[in-house]
Amino acid sequence: MNPPLVTIRDLHVELGGNHVLCGLSTVIPSKEIAAIVGLNGSGKTTLLRALLKEIPYTGEIRFHCGHDHTHTSPSHVGYVPQKLRLESNMPMTVRDLLGIAMQRRPLFLGFGAGVKMQMSAMLKLVGASSALLDRPVEKISGGELQRVLLALAMQPEPELLLLDEPAAGVDVTGQEQFYDLIHRLNREHGTTIVLVSHDINMVSKRAHRVMCMKDGKIHCQGTPRELTPEMLTQIFGAQHGMFAHDH
Template identity: 40%
Template sequence: MLKPSPTINNIPAVDVEKLTVVRGNNIILKNVSFTVPQGSITAIIGPNGSGKTTLLKAILEIINIQKGKVLFFGKKLTTIRQDIGYVPQKFAFEKNFPITVYEFLNLARQNQPQKIIREKIKEVGLTPLILEKQLGALSGGQLQRVLIAQALFDDPKLLIMDEPSAGIDTVGEQIFYKIIEHLNKEHNTTIIIVSHDINFVANSVDQVICINKTVICNDTPKIALSDANLKKLFRDSKLTKHNH
């Protein structure tokens, strides 16, 4: 059984219905439908090129969709955007550009009180001293945590993360997983995370959505990660497995 929503009306945090994305003559996603219960951690898995990042961008209206409907907490994105945080897979910037972490965060959220910035930095496991560092001098893991802190400024009810631990060492991964668990358990933040780490998905999430152009499986980790489902989903692709 999937983890039920703790809300009175059981309105899902995300309700995606028959979403289709086409680029040129290529169908990137076809008739994708799923719901994400409030208060849950949902992982999206699939091989490279299966449409995972496209799916996140489509539901957030970063790219256009050709067909389908998406609701967040029963509402359209335009009326509830402030309740949704997003951490992209890649963040492109000029590393030599002279800007501190504090300046970057303040620029991203105009006139954000310094107290709030410091609180969010601490929440992602960084010390306030990092605010004086140049953004380009941060490690990959530090930069990702700064981006998560930025996404938390509005205390979002939903946090969407696209492979936040990609390219990060094992220690950095452990920090990410603790942050995710903290946000979910202490703040009841609904989390959607694209991940290649099957061990993390198996042990730490409530729901797994298997994507390869369409939804292959949507169930609990135990069922979604069965050998039969993984073979069907990945075929010759390799999975990332770590000991947690």
């Protein structure tokens, strides 16, 4: 295991009177892919939001990268949220979306040549065609939208990338390709990735470590090989059945 990028100790989060995270402790190793799996409601999204400092918590979240973490959403942490709320009555192309994120200037002034080249490069990084730029965001497929959101999260290039169920709503082939892409970003850029999923089969092929969450805590963790069917049954119930040590 690589040295930790983040150490989390005795993390508690209360939201709307619910004790959502209940004394969670773990480490996120640098330059690795850590998958967080668990049933709906186990606190996966809440853990990511605590890492982004979006919500109040008690306990310790310590980053070892030397950046300033006193503010919300530090710029070297990229985040792809579970759900994107798009205003469907506001026609916006992929170019507009990337442009707003890249430069703080009114859209009617247009984008300079440098910005256009950068947008194409951003899409290329995530294996998407620059033909997407002219398409309305609400008309592109789930898989294409995931790539655009990933391109946004990679700009500026993050040290830590948080992905919340990034392949939900994408077909199986699209999911495989998306996980391949994440794997490549980790390998080639050394990006530390925390990937929330409820698909243990999919993540066990790509993640270096798997953390299983239950009731606001890490119930068990280890390399995909170290997780026994018995442990997974405790997390997912007897139905998970499909998990195989096939890698």
